[in-house]
Amino acid sequence: MAKIIGGLGTSHIPAIGGAIHRGAQQEPYWKPFFDGFPPIREWLGKAQPDVVVMFYNDHGLNFFLDKMPTFAVGAAALYHNADEGWGIPTLPPFKGELDLSWHIINHLVENEFDVTTCQEMLVDHACTLPLKLFWPEGDCPVTVVPVCINTVQFPLPHARRVYALGRAVGEAVAAWDSSKKVAFIASGGLSHQLEGERAGFINKEFDLQFLQSLESNPEWATQYSIHELVEKTGTQGIELLAWLAMRAALSAGEGSGVRKVHSNYHIPISNTATGLLALEKF
Amino acid sequence: MAFPPKLPPIPGTNLFDGEYAKKGYALNKMCFSFNSADNRAAFLQDEEAYMTKYELTDSQKAAIRAKQVLQLLDEGGNAYYLAKFAGIFKLDMQDIGAQQRGMSKDEFKAMLVASGK
Numbered sequence: 001m002a003k004i005i006g007g008l009g010t011s012h013i014p015a016i017g018g019a020i021h022r023g024a025q026q027e028p029y030w031k032p033f034f035d036g037f038p039p040i041r042e043w044l045g046k047a048q049p050d051v052v053v054m055f056y057n058d059h060g061l062n063f064f065l066d067k068m069p070t071f072a073v074g075a076a077a078l079y080h081n082a083d084e085g086w087g088i089p090t091l092p093p094f095k096g097e098l099d100l101s102w103h104i105i106n107h108l109v110e111n112e113f114d115v116t117t118c119q120e121m122l123v124d125h126a127c128t129l130p131l132k133l134f135w136p137e138g139d140c141p142v143t144v145v146p147v148c149i150n151t152v153q154f155p156l157p158h159a160r161r162v163y164a165l166g167r168a169v170g171e172a173v174a175a176w177d178s179s180k181k182v183a184f185i186a187s188g189g190l191s192h193q194l195e196g197e198r199a200g201f202i203n204k205e206f207d208l209q210f211l212q213s214l215e216s217n218p219e220w221a222t223q224y225s226i227h228e229l230v231e232k233t234g235t236q237g238i239e240l241l242a243w244l245a246m247r248a249a250l251s252a253g254e255g256s257g258v259r260k261v262h263s264n265y266h267i268p269i270s271n272t273a274t275g276l277l278a279l280e281k282f
Numbered sequence: 283m284a285f286p287p288k289l290p291p292i293p294g295t296n297l298f299d300g301e302y303a304k305k306g307y308a309l310n311k312m313c314f315s316f317n318s319a320d321n322r323a324a325f326l327q328d329e330e331a332y333m334t335k336y337e338l339t340d341s342q343k344a345a346i347r348a349k350q351v352l353q354l355l356d357e358g359g360n361a362y363y364l365a366k367f368a369g370i371f372k373l374d375m376q377d378i379g380a381q382q383r384g385m386s387k388d389e390f391k392a393m394l395v396a397s398g399k
Contacts, residue, residue, distance in 0.1 A: 085366030198294030267398030
């Protein structure tokens with residue numbers, strides 16, 4: 001059976017792509033953010049996952065309002081990146097893991113989740129930047145199964161539902177007939193708000209509580225409604241849903257717990273309170 | 283009983299629900315088209331014709347001409363597509379944020395930094 005090695009969570013601000021492209025990682029503005037990554041990369045170098053299941057939210061690249069799935073699972077051989085309107089350089093396509101994609105899809109539908117399956121899927125900065133952050137050099141060494149959660153068109157799925165989805169994805173991976181090592185990545189957050197008179201909203205206290213809860217009390221944030229989570233973390237802070245899915249996926253399969261490898265929290269990058277977390281499953 | 287139930291307002295925040303979606307569909311569809319560099323160029327070539335092609339209402343057109351984000355949100359614009367419109371004019375999220383808060387960009391950036399203390 002496949003082995004779940006752990007989970008990662010990171011913010012995915014588009015400006016990161018520009019900073020990497022320019023080699024700006026050690027500039028004073030960027031250093032407190034990028035400095036969080038080396039210990040995690042070192043751990044990944046030892047743990048050597050083969051496959052990543054990426055929980056993220058599309059920001060209007062692959063999906064438009066005409067057809068907006070609540071949950072979408074990628075089942076493509078290759079995932080292309082494309083222009084999202086700001087002319088950021090596109091990255092080479094990422095390789096999929098078709099066997100696992102279909103295994104996850106089968107498991108989810110069997111467990112009464114209603115998912116959209118995508119055999120062609122453009123992946124935006126939310127999916128690509130975490131991969132670039134965790135594996136900055138050369139080609140991406142992992143294959144990817146993207147799991148996209150709607151954060152664009154309300155109503156959004158309840159945090160409890162996203163947690164359940166994450167757990168079911170984890171169970172699917174734990175039952176996958178493969179010798180491969182799998183990691184879960186959560187992309188997005190932490191607290192931020194781009195639009196409205198409350199643009200620039202940040203909630204450090206909640207973010208730190210949330211990060212702590214992922215170690216000690218993973219279902220903590222599921223007590224809140226989407227409305228409450230937006231009020232507490234901002235309209236884009238709701239991306240914490242991806243972190244809940246990642247953490248729930250870690251609770252499946254053999255092993256009793258998680259150990260924090262490293263974490264980082266830095267305000268601000270663009271309008272965002274950036275979070276970073278790596279949890280090893282044991 | 284009304285469904286979905288009316289929830290207490292969140293300060294300075296509107297959720298992009300079905301009501302906003304109904305209002306803003308044409309505006310959002312136009313802004314989604316700005317993923318394409320060719321479309322962005324076509325818009326800059328003739329903004330009025332482009333907006334008409336996407337069947338924006340008069341008030342949506344006025345909001346686009348004004349380049350005021352709060353106005354665009356009122357017209358049913360969704361933040362993720364409006365961000366692509368902003369990108370045409372090389373406005374970043376802090377330009378947008380400052381505009382919506384009625385601050386200078388430096389004041390807005392300082393506010394963000396202060397949130398971290």
